[in-house]
Amino acid sequence: MNFDFSEDQKLLKEQVSRFLQDKCSLNVARSILESNEQYSKEVWRGLVELGLTGTTIPEEYGGLGLGALELCVIAEELGRFAAPVPFSSSVYLATEAIKLYGTSKQKELWLPKLASGEIIATFALSESASEPSEKNINTTIIGNKLNGKKLPVPDGSYADICVVVVRDKDSNTISLALVEMNSKGITKNELKTLDPSRNHAELIFKDSPAEIMETGSESWLCVEKCLDTAAILIAFEQIGGAEASLSMAKEYALDRYAFGRQIGSYQAIKHKLADMYVKIELAKSNCYYGAMMLNDDGGDFKIAAAASRVAATDAFNFAAQENIQTHGGIGFTWEADTQFFYRRSQVLGLALGGLTTWKNKLVNQLEEKNIA
C-alpha cells in the first residue's frame, strides 16, 4: 500500500513552497490585482529558473522529464500562495496539449521554448456563456486560416502562442490549432473579471494564420483529454487555496476575541472550520487518486478527473467564502487578504467549466463504465 507521494516529490513540494513563501507572499497577488500588470514577472522567472515550466517536458526537448505527480505537488503550492502567474494556462493546458497532440515539428519548435520559459502559451476553448460542446464550437479553421471569437482566454493578452479549439471545416471535426499570437488578424481585448490578479482576454481571429495539430479522428475527445488533464492539476491548486483559506480562518479564530472569548471557541466557528477541513480531506483523497490515474494513464482517468474537480471546487469555494465570514467585517475590506482566495476560487472553479458541467460529465463516465 503506497498511496502517497514519494519522498522526492515531497522534497520538490517543499522547495517550491520555500520559493513561493520567499517570493510570492499575498502582497504579490495584491500588487498585480491593484496594478495594470498582467502577471508577476519575478515569480514567473523564478519558477522558470527552477525548471518548473518544463517539469513534464521530455529531456530531449530540454525539460525535466518528470511525471504528472511532480506537477501535482507544484500545483498545490501555487494554489496555496494564489500565485499570479500563467502556470495553469501555459503548463497544465497548452504544454500538455502540445505534448499530446503537437506535430513533431510543433513539439521541436515549441516545447524547448516552453521549458526554457522563452515563451508563454495558453489554451482557448470557451466562446460564450453556454457550455462548450462538440456542437457549438464556432471558431473555424479552413486550410490554415483561423476565424472566430474566444473568451475568456486566460493570459490571452500576452501569451506568445495559443492552442485553440476549432472546428476543422475540411473534415468537419473538432480539432486543435496552434496560433502564434503576434500573427496578423488577431484582436486582443483585455477582460474585466472577478480576479484581476489573473489576466483574461477576448481573442478575435480574422483569417489568422494557424497550424492544425495532430488530433486524428478524436474530434471532441481531444478537448476532453486536455480538460481532464488540467482538471486534476487545477484541483491540486484548489486544494492549496482551500488549505490556505482554512489556516487563515483558523489563525483569525484564535486571535480574535468576542465577549471575552476567542471566537474559535464558539461552535458556530468550530463547526464551520471542521466542515472546511472535511471537504478539503475528501477533495485531497479524490485528487490523490486523480493524480495516480493521470500519472499511470489509468482506466479510471476520466472518472477520477471529474471526481477530483467536483470535490476540489466544492472545497475551495466553501473554504474561501467561509474564511471571509469567519473574519467578519474586517474580512470584507480591501485591505484583507481573504479576497485573493475568494476571487481565485471562482477563476479556478469555472475555468474548465462549472460544477454543474462536471457533475454531469462524471455521471456520464460512471454510466459508460457501468459503475453507476
Place this chain on the structure above:
Amino acid sequence: MNFDFSEDQKLLKEQVSRFLQDKCSLNVARSILESNEQYSKEVWRGLVELGLTGTTIPEEYGGLGLGALELCVIAEELGRFAAPVPFSSSVYLATEAIKLYGTSKQKELWLPKLASGEIIATFALSESASEPSEKNINTTIIGNKLNGKKLPVPDGSYADICVVVVRDKDSNTISLALVEMNSKGITKNELKTLDPSRNHAELIFKDSPAEIMETGSESWLCVEKCLDTAAILIAFEQIGGAEASLSMAKEYALDRYAFGRQIGSYQAIKHKLADMYVKIELAKSNCYYGAMMLNDDGGDFKIAAAASRVAATDAFNFAAQENIQTHGGIGFTWEADTQFFYRRSQVLGLALGGLTTWKNKLVNQLEEKNIA
C-alpha cells in the same frame, strides 16, 4: 391589509386544539402504531361530532358550509397532534373530489354520509414507484367495470368508498371513478409502511363495479385540481407537525444538561432550532397565500399550492429529523415520541408526490404564467 385568519377561524382552531389535547395525545398515535388498529375510532368520532368532516360540505348536504380557510386551521391542529385518523384521505381528497366532480346523484348520495361521518372515503392515484402522469395511469374503466391496481391507498383497508383515478377507455381520457369498497372484485392488501399509525393498502380491482364521475374534458387536469387542493391542506398539517417537533426539541434543549450547561445554550443546538424556526415561518407564509388562493379560487392557485407544498415539506422533514438529533440517543428509542413526527413527515411529504415532483410542477406553473 388583512392577511390573516379571522377571529372565528382562530376560535375554531382553538376548539379543535382543545379537543385534540384532551383526546389525542401522542399516546393515541402510539396505541395505533403498536396495535393492529387502523385508526383511532374515538378521535374520529369526536371530529365527526364537532361536524368537522362536513366543514366545507354545503348545508344542503348536511355540512357546515364553511370555507377552505376553516379546513386549513383544522388541518394545522391535526398535524400538530399527529392524529391517526383518515381526515386527509376522506376530507381533503375524497370529499373535495366529490364536491368538485361528483354527479348530482353522487353528491346527494355521499356528501350527507360523509358530513355525518356515516362513511369514510379515500382517493387512489399511485400505481407504482414511478411518478403518476397522464401517460402512465393503467387502471381502466370500461362502461362501469374497473380494472387495475392502486398502491399505496391511504386508509384503503377500511374506507367505505374510494375515488379512483382511472383511464376511461371509452374516451381514452383520464377521469375519476367512484367505487364502493364492499363491491365484488376488490382485493385489499394492508401494506407495511414507515408510519404504521396511518393505514395504507394495495387495492386490486377486477371487473369491480364503479361509477364514472363528471370530469368532462379535463382529463389529467381533474387530478391536478384534486392534488393541488389537498397539497395546501396537507401543508397546514405539515406546519402543525413541524411546530410540534420544534417545541419538543426546544423543551428538551432547555431540560437537558451536558457539561454543566443546558444543551440549548450551545450554538450547534441554538442554530439548528433557529433554522427549524426559519423554515417553518417561510412555509407558513407560503401556506397563508395558498389558503387564500384556495379559498378565493385565485389565479395563483396552482403556483401557491406547489409553493406551499415544497416549503411545508421541507420544513416538516427538517424539523422532525433534527428533533431526533437534538434529543440524542434517547430520541431514537421506541419510547420516545419523536418517532411519530419523523414517520409522519414522510407520509405527508410523499403522499401527493415528493419534493422533486412538486418543484418541477412549480416551475412549470411559473413558466406558464411567465413569472419565471
Place this chain on the structure above:
Amino acid sequence: MDFNDTKEEAEFRSKVKAWLKENAPKSGKSGGRYDPLDVQDEAIKEARNWQSKKAEAGYAAITWPKEFGGLEGTPIQSVIYSQEESNYNVPGGFFEIGLGMCIPTMMAWATPEQNERYVKPALNGEEVWCQLFSEPSAGSDVAGIRTKAEKEGDNWIINGQKVWTSGAHFSDFGIIVVRTDPNVPKHKGLSFFFLDMKSEGIDVKPIRQISGGANFNEVFFNDVRVPDSQRLGEVGEGWKVALTTLMNERLAIGVPKSADYSALTKLAKEISLNDKSAISNDLVRSKIAEWYVQAEGLKYTKMRTLTALSKGETPGPESSIGKIVSAPKMQDLASFAMDLQGASGIISDPEIALLHSIFQNQWLSAAGYRIAGGTDEILRNIVAERVLGLPQDVRVDKAVAFNELPTGR
C-alpha cells in the same frame, strides 16, 4: 383574507397619492449613501429639497408626535407612504440613519431645549446625523468598545477609533458610545454622547471593500472635546441609551433588492447546458423552485407583519428571519448563476457579462451582506434567544472588569 386597505388606510393612501403626484420630483437621483463620493454633493442637495417638502407636509416622520413635526400617524400609515413613495424615483439615502436611529434616541434622552434645537433641522434635512458605535474590536460584541472619554472640567476628551460608520463624511452630527470607566465590567463603563462631526480632532476616512465600493468610513478621534451637556443618560449608563438606538436599528435593517429566481430564469433561458437550453435542466429548475419559495416566503411574511401593524398589534417575531434567509441566498444564487456560465462566469464587465454582470456584482457584495448589521451566526443567536427563548451562551465577560478581559492581538 386579503391584501386590501381598510377604509381608513385607503383614504390615507389616496391623500398620499395625490400629494406625491403634486410634489414628488419628476426625476431625482435615488441612493446617495451608496453612490461614489463625488456624485454625493449633487445628490444631497436634491435630497434636502425633497426632505424639507416631506417635512412640511408631515410625511417625513409620520409616527412622530406633532410637537416634533410628526403626524402622530400609525406605523401602517408610514408603510403606506413608503409604498407610494417607492413608485417615484425620489432622492434619498442620507437621512435614514439620523431619523431612524439618532433622533429617536435624542427624543428619548435629550433635554427639551436640545430637541428643540436638533430635531427639526434633522427632519428638514438641513442637518445630517450618523451613528458611531462599531469599532475594530467591537463588532458582533458591540459593547466591547475601547474608544475612551476622560472628563476635563465641563468637557470630555475622546480618543479612539470608530468603524463602519455610514455617511460620516457628510454628517453634521453624530451619536457615540465611549468607555468612561475601564475598571468596571464591560456594560457598566460606557457613556453616550452626541457631538458635532466638524469638531477638531475628528478624521474621517472611507473604508474600501472587496466589492470595490466604499459605503462606510473609519472615524478617528484625537483629543476631541465634547461638552458634558451633550451627554445622554448618566455617566456609566451609556449601554442603556445605546439599546434605544439598537432597538430602532433592528427595524431599520432592510432586505436590498437583488438578483433572484427570475433573474436566474432569464439567464437559464439565454444559455445552454449539454446542448439544451439551461431552463430545461432539472437541477436548474429545482433551484429556481427553492429560491422562488424562499422569496415568496419572505414576501408573505412581510404581509403578515403589515397585517399586524394594520390591526394595531405588534408584529410577531417572524419579521426577524428576513436577512437570515436573504443574505446567504444572494451569495448562493449568484454563485450558482455564475457556475452555469462556466468559464465566462468570471467576466464582470457589464457590457459583456449576461444580465449586465448582476450575478458577479452580487456574488462580491453578498459576502459583505452576510456580515453587515449582524452576521448569519449572530442573527441565529438572536432568533434562538429572543424568539425561541433559549439561553445565552456562557458569558465570561460579565463579571470581569473590562480592562482585565483577554483580548488577543
Place this chain on the structure above:
Amino acid sequence: MDFNDTKEEAEFRSKVKAWLKENAPKSGKSGGRYDPLDVQDEAIKEARNWQSKKAEAGYAAITWPKEFGGLEGTPIQSVIYSQEESNYNVPGGFFEIGLGMCIPTMMAWATPEQNERYVKPALNGEEVWCQLFSEPSAGSDVAGIRTKAEKEGDNWIINGQKVWTSGAHFSDFGIIVVRTDPNVPKHKGLSFFFLDMKSEGIDVKPIRQISGGANFNEVFFNDVRVPDSQRLGEVGEGWKVALTTLMNERLAIGVPKSADYSALTKLAKEISLNDKSAISNDLVRSKIAEWYVQAEGLKYTKMRTLTALSKGETPGPESSIGKIVSAPKMQDLASFAMDLQGASGIISDPEIALLHSIFQNQWLSAAGYRIAGGTDEILRNIVAERVLGLPQDVRVDKAVAFNELPTGR
C-alpha cells in the same frame, strides 16, 4: 503511487489466504450482535469455534504481544487479515468490543495474575466482554456518570443504571466506570472496575429503537458487590483508565455498509419522473455525482491511512472524518431515494418496495447512526479541537463539585 503490497505484506497476505482457505468455515452466520436475540445462541456457538481457531493461529489479535496470544504483528498486518477474512462469510460480532476495548484496558491496568486469568479466554471466545460507560444522564458528556459505588469492607456496592450497552445480555464480564466521590469535580470522582455480568443485582433489559431493532441494552445495578481487587487504577482515577478504553473506541467506530450512489442509480433506472427515466433527470444525476465523490473521498482517505500504517507511521487526522460524512449521507441519500418514489416511498415491505426497502430501512436507522458513538455535533467539536487545535467551549463543570452541578430533570 499504487495500492500494491510491499514484499513483506504480500508474503503475509498469501500466508493468511492459505490459512483461511484451509480453515474458514464454508458457511457461517455473520453479524450476531445485530441479530434478533433468539438467533444469537446459535450464532455465538459458531462464532466461538471460529474465534478459537483464529486464536490458535495467532490471527485473533495480530498486534498483541506473544505472551497474550498475539503475533506481535504490525497494524497493517491486521488490516490485511481483515481484508482477506472479509472474503469469507465468517461468524462474528460478539468479541469486537471485548478484544477491541475491554481487554486492551485490562492489559494496561490489571495485575499479571488477572491478565493471566482473563485475556486468553476472551481471545479464544470462551468469555465475552462488554463495556458499561454510557448512562441516561451521561451521553455526549461521558464523564457525567451518576452510577455510584460505595466501599463496604473489601467490596464496592454498585447502584445505578447504564445504557447503550452492546451485548450485555450475552456477556460474561464487563468493564464499568462509576462515581465513588460526588463531592469533587466531575472527572476526579470516578473509579473503574471490571465485574462478572452474572453477579447478583444486575438486570439487563434490551432497548428497542425507532428502527425496530434492539441492538443495545439498559443495565440496572441494584446493590451489586464487586471486590476491590477488581478495581483498575486508583480510586478517583477512573477517568484516566476510561481514556485508555475510549482511545481504542475511536479506532473501533467503523462505517457500516449502506445504500450508496450505486443503489440510487439502480433505483433511478427503474422508475420514471415526468415520464422520463429518473436516471436522465439532471437533479438525480447531480446528487449521484455528489455522493459518488463523497464515497470515493472516504475510500481513498482510508487508503491514505493504510499507507501510513504500511510505512509504520501513525495515520493522520484525516481518518476522523468518516462518520461525519457517512452518517448524514445515509439519511440524506435514503430520504432523496424515497422522495423519487413518491407516495410509494413510504412502503417498507421488502417484498414490495424497490431494492427490498433498503432505502426505507436506512432512513430509519440513519437517524440513530448520526447519534451513536458521537453525534454529528460532537464529532465536529473533536475535529475542531484535536485536528485544528481550536479551543474547547467554555467549561463550567470543571471546577465545581459534581453534586453541585445543575442537572435539569
